[in-house]
Amino acid sequence: MNEKKKLRHRAPAPSGESREVMHEVNYFDLTQRERDAMPPFESPDFDRWVTAVLLRHNRSKINDNGVAVLQALNLCFENEVSPPRWLARQFLTRIHGFSHFEKATLDEAFDVPPISEKKRAAIARRKRLIWPVSDALMAVLKKTPETPIDVGLFEAVGDTLGIGATLCQELYAEGVELYGTPDLKAYKRLLESLGRNIRKTPRSPRRLARN
Known part of the structure; x- marks a missing residue:
């Protein structure tokens, strides 16, 4: 694997404006343990490994931002990976707040910024x-x-x-x-x-x- 290659999930359509919250992970940001666990690029396990790495490196951001929670779930579903328990809890906590009228809208429950x-x-x-x-x-x-x-x-x-x-x-x-x-x-x-x-x-x- 090219060491300069970035690990990324499927990129959104480009724009100067983006709703992406999760950040990409550079090869040099990986721990030695993560590098050792990296499967071959052509392996069916590669996407699952990338998903786990992205979730791990973005965990603090996901815990603090509802949009990141949704994007993390989307990443899991795209790569056919079961969401980890901590991510599932984040989603359930936010949807519970909406369902029980603690939040007025889903936008508020998931920190979606308003836009005209x-x-x-x-x-x-x-x-x-x-x-x-x-x-x-x-x-x-x-x-x-x-x-x-x-x-x-x-x-x-x-x-x-x-x-x-x-x-x-x-x-x-x-x-x-x-x-x-x-x-x-x-x-x-x-x-x-x-x-x-x-x-x-x-x-x-x-x-x-x-x-």
Whole structure:
């Protein structure tokens, strides 16, 4: 396993705004015991190991934040892991507070911060545009690899998606940083490398058909 690789659960759609509370865990944050217990990456036990590590390193945050409780449960269910007892107790305590009218709403019971409908809609729109922006940018480079990665590219792609060049560039950067969408410079180098290899490949001589 690459020591620089981060252990993460399935990432949310990217946005400058995020409801994620649990933090990622870097390889260097692991204890020696955790490293020794790490199964091979391709093993079916790897996701369960990652889940246990993330829960352990985020436990204090989960104990203090209702949104983190929900995210921790979601992580367990996604990886088909039974939640530990301490996590189940956290959930039951909070849902009990709602069920017995100690908390007015589920938002209050799970510490969900309020958000206006206008802001929610704006954030959701940005999230929906992340991958279309990335796909459109790569399509342009694939068609014409010599296209420079500059404001002109973001302006042209933005026009096709009905957004401005600045927003297009912001969404591209958010995608690369937060959700692993392709880096355009790396993608362009790949295309150039493939082009050189194709040009260098000798053609097989044509065979003359026999009568």
